[in-house]
Amino acid sequence: MSTNSVLLRVRDLSIEVETDERVMQAVNSLSLSVSRGQTFALVGESGSGKSMTALALLRLLPEAAAVTEGSVELDDTELLRLPEASMRAVRGGRIGMVFQEPASCLNPVLSIGSQILETVHAHTPLRGAAARERAAAWLERVGIEEPEKRLNDYPFQFSGGQKQRIMIAMALAAEPSLLIADEPTTALDVTVQAQILELLRSIQQEMGLAMLLITHDLAVVRQVADWVSLMRGGEILDTSPVPEFFSAPRHPYARQLLAAIPTFDKRGQRLSVQQAEPANNASPVVSKHTDAKEQAQSLLLRVEGLSVAYEQRRYAGLVRTSVPVVHHVSFELHEGETLALVGGSGCGKTTTAKALLGLLDKSAKLGGQAWLSGRPLVDADKRAKRVMRRAMQVVFQDPYASLNPRIRVGEILAEGMRALKPALSHPEVQRHAAQWMERVGLPADALQRYPHEFSGGQRQRIAIARALAVEPALLILDEPTSALDVSVQAQILELLMDLQRQYRMAYLFITHNFGVVEYMADRMAVMHEGRIVEQGLVESVLRHPEHSQTRALLAAVPRL
CATH class of the missing domain: 3.40.50.300 (P-loop containing nucleotide triphosphate hydrolases)
Known part of the structure; x- marks a missing residue:
């Protein structure tokens, strides 16, 4: 030129x-x-x-x-x-x-x-x-x-x-x-x-x-x-x-x-040969589907007819309207399983996750029900929600908004452990925080720094470490790798799969990255306009999509 x-x-x-x-x-x-x-x-x-x-x-x-x-x-x-x-x-x-x-x-x-x-x-x-x-x-x-x-x-x-x-x-x-x-x-x-x-x-x-x-x-x-x-x-x-x-x-x-780019063909394989082996010296493997009897025994999360609507006031509060956002969503998630929730921006994926976590504001009206290990989630009182908070953690899409800019990273990690694992002593909390920093690929001295001193991808690794530090049974991941380059994404995906194998942790993985879905998920559910329009085993949905929205999403995926 x-x-x-x-x-x-x-x-x-x-x-x-x-x-x-x-x-x-x-x-x-x-x-x-x-x-x-x-x-x-x-x-x-x-x-x-x-x-x-x-x-x-x-x-x-x-x-x-x-x-x-x-x-x-x-x-x-x-x-x-x-x-x-x-x-x-x-x-x-x-x-x-x-x-x-x-x-x-x-x-x-x-x-x-x-x-x-x-x-x-x-x-x-x-x-x-x-x-x-x-x-x-x-x-x-x-x-x-x-x-x-x-x-x-x-x-x-x-x-x-x-x-x-x-x-x-x-x-x-x-x-x-x-x-x-x-x-x-x-x-x-x-x-x-x-x-x-x-x-x-x-x-x-x-x-x-x-x-x-x-x-x-x-x-x-x-x-x-x-x-x-x-x-x-x-x-x-x-x-x-x-x-x-x-x-x-x-x-x-x-x-x-x-x-390091994840694809369906790489399921069960490490994405980077240069990544150090995990502590147990085992390579991550894709979760295996159990038979119907085992699935019934290992059912962790059950969602049935979940609906969310927001109340809007107009004309100085004289007229109130209810705007539905999520419509009768139902799915199940088992121990050691990854369910990918995919769909277009604004389709209700994050709202569904926030409803399960009890993080919606007071203007939201909830319908339907959800159970975590057999305990009701939607209408649980504050005490019950606090008990379940350790069993269910979240990694948000935006690490800039989810990390407190006023406190050091070490305190960000320690805060959750002190609240949800009170039996840990102060030295144990500090040791665990340093270990989790290392596991997500950041040096231990990062604990002494503030969030603004890190790049976007590094902040997301801190957010992931914070959620994993309390070792939850269910981890809700809302676009956890969207801010990460492919090499760090590979490290995080391998870490998540190692932990899933070790602790039988379940993941509700909200993402628009179909490479991640192909590599990591066992099942997937496709949302459109607040509804789940298709769900099933990943291979089945990817290779034989039935709904037009699923086909449109797959057609738009950029491929190498």
């Missing part, structure tokens, strides 16, 4: 981060270029410096981080030397940014319309009805239904995937020439992901938009990118055209990443 078409050129970029103990080299002599109409993918493990690079391009590094050398040119403009007043016109105007965690980027007290309009007003001449029309048009393009009406809604009224779509609409509302997309499809189900990727492709064709894509999803890279750079430890190990990267990967780390 001609050098005249290069839009962004980064040369020898180095970034240092100062901690209490030392100065760390976060990015070392990074160089790359992105051309108009081109998608350049930056891939690598969590903490490798990908997001730090993106923040440096926009001069949004945290106070503890600083660029020590290098240059960043957008067309002929050197961004690192630009006055801050001029840089504000670049951010959002010439460069759009989609951050990894929409829940932490959207202002909870402002309507989403006002937040999109802020971008439109700051970087375009549009005002009034024309500006609102632009905002609604972008909402519609990213798949939000009834866009005019939903401009008045607030972030909490949207699912995680819908929030990510809103972030993409905000980034594109001013029609920038460069889009930096940091994990833009992490929170999206496969059908919406396909729509977003197709949207970005069409925008590139229309506008000659250049995109710097930061992702750990190699299937997405293959589908949309032209070039790919592989990062590790703050350095670029290899840069290749995408076809060459997948057909003949040159670097050993590239081959390791490709081998």
Whole structure:
């Protein structure tokens, strides 16, 4: 491609981060270029410096981080030397940014319309009805239904995937020439992901938009990118055209990443030969289906006719309406079994999990029943719920929102153990916390640090360690690997399977990653518009889907 078409050129970029103990080299002599109409993918493990690079391009590094050398040119403009007043016109105007965690980027007290309009007003001449029309048009393009009406809604009224779509609409509302997309499809189900990727492709064709894509999803890279750079430890190990990267990967780390991608054919196998063996020196195996008699004896969770509706007040409370979200959901889960709950964003998967955990707000009306080890869940009193809390834990989708930013990681882990395993002494709690940090792939000294000192993937590992520390019988996992790169995902999946074999732990696995479903789940249930439309053994549902929604989901899955 001609050098005249290069839009962004980064040369020898180095970034240092100062901690209490030392100065760390976060990015070392990074160089790359992105051309108009081109998608350049930056891939690598969590903490490798990908997001730090993106923040440096926009001069949004945290106070503890600083660029020590290098240059960043957008067309002929050197961004690192630009006055801050001029840089504000670049951010959002010439460069759009989609951050990894929409829940932490959207202002909870402002309507989403006002937040999109802020971008439109700051970087375009549009005002009034024309500006609102632009905002609604972008909402519609990213798949939000009834866009005019939903401009008045607030972030909490949207699912995680819908929030990510809103972030993409905000980034594109001013029609920038460069889009930096940091994990833009992490929170999206496969059908919406396909729509977003197709949207970005069409925008590139229309506008000659250049995109710097930061992702750990190699299937997405293959589908949309032209070039790919592989990062590790703050350095670029290899840069290749995408076809060459997948057909003949040159670097050993590239081959390791490709081998770590979960698929149905790898069930029962370790995803990475470099991962250390578990303590019992046994390889994880896929849960085996027991006969009907054994299943009846090992039944752990039974859900029957579960329904959730939210009460909405209108006109100063004079009119109340009930909005159904989950309709008559029924399923069973046995000891040592993994049930995958899949479906489109907003279909009711997370609401179902929160209903079982007793985490819905007071405006929710519940129907139906659920039993955990024969004890009722839905109408249990506070004392009974506290007893069952140790037996049932959860890992949420968003580690930024689920970890208390004011306390150290060690206290986050210790808090649950002290409350639910009071027999443990203080030294035992500290020892267990350190052990769980090691098991999820983080050093023991991470216990002394705060959540904001970790990357998104590292925070999710902390959230998983917190849930596992009390050794529950049932673990509800709401997109637990969506923030993880494939190598760390492989480590977490293998850890979960090791624990399942050791403790007969059951998993309710909410995910849109069909590779994870294929590799790990015994059975799967497909949700659509609040209902389970199909469920059965994983192999049967994947190979012989009966419902149209199941077929649509499978058709949208990006494959390598």
